[in-house]
Amino acid sequence: MQRRYLGGYFSDNDINDLSDKTSELSISEYTQSQRLSTTLTTPIYSPHLLQYNRHRQSIAVPAEPDNIINELLTGLNDSLLKGLRKDSEKHHGLEYCMVYVDGHLSLWHSIGKDWELIERQKMLTDKYHILKHLAHLSLKITQNIKYNAQEELIKTYQVLKKVKKLASTARSLYQAYIPYIDTCLTAIEKAAAEPAKGGEISSDYLAQTKPTIEIMKEIATDEVLSRFEAVVSKWMSHHQLNLDKTRTAIVSTKGPRRELIETQYLTSVYQKYLNIEDAKQILNHYVYPTEALPSQLSSPDPDILEKSYIKELILVSIHNRKIGQENLNDPDAMQKDILSAEGKAWIARKMQEPSKGICPWMTSRHK
Secondary structure: OEEEEOOEEEEHHHHHHHHHHHHHOOHHHHHHHHHHOOOOOOOOOOHHHOEEOOOOOOOEEOOOHHHHHHHHHHHHHHHHHHHHHHHOOOOOOOOEEEEEEOOEEEEEEEEOOEEEEEEEEEOOOHHHHHHHHHHHHHHHHHHHHHOOOHHHHHHHHHHHHHHHHHHOOOOOHHHHHHHHHHHHHHHHHHHHHOHHHHHHHHHHHHHHHHHHHHHHHHHHHHHHHHHHHHHHHHHHHHOOOOHHHEEEEEEEEOEOOOOOHHHHHHHHHHHHHHOOOOHHHOEOOOEEEEEOOHHHOOOOOHHHHHHHHHHHHHHHHHHHHHHHHHHHOOOOHHHOOOOHHHHHHHHHHHHHOOOOOOOOOOOHHHO
């Protein structure tokens, strides 16, 4: 098998042979080789710094000195990051952590160098899921009518017919929303009868369903936040949570979601009990919102997943704040791009420069 290094190729045997030679050299031998070198090249070969001479097989061309320097400095920086990661394993006086991911809120207690799961609660009720499904249904039907997606409309119609029949039973939570389902069915029937009027029908349907959807949203919000209030209040009372020594990670499992109601609620709890008015002082200090795609939540064990957010998000962030405060007099410095100020200055300067003509990406349509 051949692998690519800096634009060339070496076989695994070549790389292993050269790696063995590298490992045999001592620091003194390496230093001596540097003194003898007048061209700033080195006989030290690393698998990451190999170049291939296509015309002379099995001959390695020494890498440029800058490549060697880059690798040496990268190693130093990597060791720094590993050190920071190791230091972040300290719990920094924390007693508890809460982790909200995939609809569940968990409470974890600091035990020595590890974390123990105290309790995990399901936060999204069946009623919430019903309201969510129905509200999303309106958008799907509107789009399908507007763009005359006949196959999707037929499928939706057939499913809703079954849903209505099942919802008619006395035990179904969907029973209260049968009138809304009827409105959806009627809109699809109209679209099937007059497909040319899809835009008009979809607009009328959206206007008809909007008041009901607004009510659904209010009920769904109450379902979620009332549940959060009950669980968090119980934990605070039963476990005597000191919020100053408690941190919370909130994981959005469907990518970026701004202003999550869960984040809003938990931020307000910290603000109230710590007497902090500015929510910005809570976010990324006490409450850590983060994002994950469904494909990233691959661990079958929720304990492993939640511990990773405690150790790799909360504890690392706390340690970074300490480093930033001690060395740069800014607790948020480690959470920023080190070039952020220079970037703003560069962009501001460029924005003030006179235009040099039409943007090369601009077509005649955008003029």
